[in-house]
Amino acid sequence: MxxxxxxxxxxxxxxxxxxxxxxxxxxxxxxxxxxxxxxxxxxxxxxxxxxxxxxxxxxxxxxxxxxxxxxxxxxxxxxxxxxxxxxxxxxxxxxxxxxxxxxxxxxxxxxxxxxxxxxxxxxxxxxxxxxxxxxxxxxxxxxxxxxxxxxxxxxxxxxxxxxxxxxxxxxxxPIVRESDGLALSSRNVNLTKEQREHATVLYKSLKKAEEMIEDGCLDANQIKQVLKDEITTYQEARLDYIEVVDFDTLEDVKTIQGKTLLALAVKIGKVRLIDNLIVEV
Amino acid sequence: MxxxxxxxxxxxxxxxxxxxxxxxxxxxxxxxxxxxxxxxxxxxxxxxxxxxxxxxxxxxxxxxxxxxxxxxxxxxxxxxxxxxxxxxxxxxxxxxxxxxxxxxxxxxxxxxxxxxxxxxxxxxxxxxxxxxxxxxxxxxxxxxxxxxxxxxxxxxxxxxxxxxxxxxxxxxxPIVRESDGLALSSRNVNLTKEQREHATVLYKSLKKAEEMIEDGCLDANQIKQVLKDEITTYQEARLDYIEVVDFDTLEDVKTIQGKTLLALAVKIGKVRLIDNLIVEV
CATH class of the missing domain: 3.40.50.620 (HUPs)
Structure with missing residues (x-):
């Protein structure tokens, strides 16, 4: 090499x-x-x-x-x-x-x-x-x-x-994840042990949103609300953004259709973590 | 081909x-x-x-x-x-x-x-x-x-x-010129016959400035004045800019030294012509 x-x-x-x-x-x-x-x-x-x-x-x-x-x-x-x-x-x-x-x-x-x-x-x-x-x-x-x-x-x-x-x-x-769902990132090393445990909240919330969409909930605002509620169950998590957007243009969508990106950025302590999930309806 | x-x-x-x-x-x-x-x-x-x-x-x-x-x-x-x-x-x-x-x-x-x-x-x-x-x-x-x-x-x-x-x-x-000194440009074709004859004023003024520099005049303002005076001998010529700048940075110079660009843009009728000359002092 x-x-x-x-x-x-x-x-x-x-x-x-x-x-x-x-x-x-x-x-x-x-x-x-x-x-x-x-x-x-x-x-x-x-x-x-x-x-x-x-x-x-x-x-x-x-x-x-x-x-x-x-x-x-x-x-x-x-x-x-x-x-x-x-x-x-x-x-x-x-x-x-x-x-x-x-x-x-x-x-x-x-x-x-x-x-x-x-x-x-x-x-x-x-x-x-x-x-x-x-x-x-x-x-x-x-x-x-x-x-x-x-x-x-x-x-x-x-x-x-x-x-x-x-x-x-x-x-x-595709995103590679730890066994508990946390997306791999070089920045994860800067989390404390406790923060690391709770950092799975990003992926869990995305999976919950995905389930809802699969169950027929296509209202972007409702999905964002669920993501927000889930993430803020962890008190140390400070939301940067929660977005539901068209995957090609990144424009906000009101109703989920086609290839749609659910994207999160959350600060836990000093570490800013991002995660996302693409759904196709 | x-x-x-x-x-x-x-x-x-x-x-x-x-x-x-x-x-x-x-x-x-x-x-x-x-x-x-x-x-x-x-x-x-x-x-x-x-x-x-x-x-x-x-x-x-x-x-x-x-x-x-x-x-x-x-x-x-x-x-x-x-x-x-x-x-x-x-x-x-x-x-x-x-x-x-x-x-x-x-x-x-x-x-x-x-x-x-x-x-x-x-x-x-x-x-x-x-x-x-x-x-x-x-x-x-x-x-x-x-x-x-x-x-x-x-x-x-x-x-x-x-x-x-x-x-x-x-x-x-290097710039390629007509026999009378006018720099070749696709835009020259849009000049009237009379404008075309007078368009040599750009090159003539640059050559006069070059001569002055060779004779030891290194004051950029003086050189610009000469360029301006020469070009405006043709009444239809409207100055866009006359600049004396360092060739690498294009920063204005007060005193000509090193590789220096004398650059002109002049409008004759509807046609905008540019020309320049590089001097090395």
Whole structure:
């Protein structure tokens, strides 16, 4: 397994693979890997001769007062995990490499970035779309793998890739959960033991909403109310948002129909957790 | 020579060439070609096995009330000129192909786009950087050729390509002029005969300024005054801007030193002409 730090070396490697007719699968990560990331790597290995995983904690997608400074890191552990999975390359650039001195270029997707996490984290998606554009240009993948835990991120990046005509196929992958239902996240490690136990409230509430929808309740407001009631059974949980939206446009729906996203963001202590569930009616 | 209309066919063609180890040179144009464009094609032919010329009048770089509707077009003539030069591909997409329904993704370079043409044409450079990003992703060039008549465009696109890490080498090429000094432009065709004769005032004023600088006058304000006095000798000429700026940052300079851009935009009748000269002190 190669560890590549420079953009030039990364591009040279990828161009060589492509001229050898090999497909490149790409898994962008911020490191501190868990089984969710590894499921993306597994998916990438199925359809690509070469798999590149980037590890880059992207400063521009964190807002003022967010958890950039305490974002967990453990490169040696990540490296071992990826080596065990027979990944071909870790792309591990510095911040200065990705954001050259006096950089002032941004990629923005408007509309779908205004709501959900975009509303509560202004500037977040600009950071995401800008860094993903950069990483695509560094790694030159054929396929790129994103977890559906960040469902809005999948929608935003798919739209960006399609509209800027990146020659990259975006592959959304299902959420990986702990046995008790908590969606895997690098941030879970920042929960106390007690918070961790109660954090299952996100998934439980989503499952309850899903059941109601299956039983014929299609009123979005009623569903939101149920989600709210369930989550607030845990006193330490502070709601950031509860949304019921069309999966493609992320527009609010009144009546659930077609592919619909139930999305939550909840703060437990200092940790902001997100989770979601897609229903198709 | 192939004429390719679809993005998918363009990408497939380029990926095939790259996997055959061939370098792709790219000349983006808005059509109605002149010797300026052809000089870019010639340059591209020197260092690339494959040369792609795009013809696309990009609506998003024209402002309200600008000349999008009257921008000259003659595809058959363009095609013949490019066939004669043994160009490999004309990429000739429709507006709907490049801007899919409900598109809402933009690439922006801030700072260097605020001044010169950016100040008088708000939104112009957003249109340019967005479309060039799209075209790069369609054509996948190794080298891309831009004329220095749009000097600010060269600065902006170079910055964008560098900061988004496009694996594309930006090659600036010298201005091509008529024998009387007028910089070639597709827009020149919209000048009346009398306007055309007087349009040389742009180049003449720049040459006079250059002479003064060579004679030791390094005061930017004095140089601007000379440019203004010269241009306004032609009564129909209405100044848009006269700027003396650092070539890399496009920041105003007080005293000319290093690589400095003298840039003009002048309206003659309905036609907006730009010209410039780079001095190195």
């Amino acid at each position: 190669k560890i590549i730090n420079s953009i030039h070396d990364m591009q040279t490697f990828s161009q060589q693979q492509k001229s050898d007719g090999k497909k490149i699968g790409f898994v962008p990560t911020m490191g501190f890997l868990h089984k969710g990331h590894l499921s993306l790597v597994e998916e990438a290995k199925k359809r690509n001769e070469i798999v590149v995983v980037s590890i880059f904690v992207n400063p521009t997608q964190f807002g003022e007062g967010e958890d950039f400074d305490i974002y967990p890191k453990d490169f040696e552990r990540d490296k071992e995990m990826l080596e065990n999975m027979e990944v071909d390359v870790i792309f591990y650039p510095t911040v200065d490499e990705i954001y050259p001195k006096s950089y002032n270029t941004y990629v923005d997707v408007y509309g779908v970035t205004d709501k959900l996490c975009g509303a509560s984290r202004p500037g977040h998606f600009r950071g995401v779309t800008t860094v993903v554009s950069k990483l695509f240009n560094c790694v030159l993948p054929d396929n790129a793998y994103f977890g559906l835990k960040d469902a809005q991120q999948v929608v935003v990046i798919s739209k960006m890739a399609r509209e800027l005509h990146f020659p990259v196929n975006i592959v959304p992958c | 192939k004429i390719i209309n679809s993005i998918h066919d363009m990408q497939t063609f380029s990926q095939q060439q790259k996997s055959d180890g061939k370098k792709i040179g790219f000349v983006p144009t808005m059509g109605f070609l002149h010797k300026g464009h052809l000089s870019l094609v010639e340059e591209a032919k020197k260092r690339n096995e494959i040369v792609v010329v795009s013809i696309f009048v990009n609506p998003t770089q024209f402002g309200e009330g600008e000349d999008f509707d009257i921008y000259p077009k003659d595809f058959e003539r363009d095609k013949e000129m490019l066939e004669n030069m043994e160009v490999d591909v004309i990429f000739y997409p429709t507006v709907d192909e490049i801007y899919p329904k409900s598109y809402n993704t933009y690439v922006d370079v801030y700072g260097v786009t605020d001044k010169l043409c950016g100040a008088s044409r708000p939104g112009h450079f957003r249109g340019v950087t967005t479309v060039v990003s799209k075209l790069f992703n369609c054509v996948l060039p190794d080298n891309a050729y831009f004329g220095l008549k749009d000097a600010q465009q060269v600065v902006v696109i170079s910055k964008m390509a560098r900061e988004l890490h496009f694996p594309v080498n930006i090659v600036p090429c």
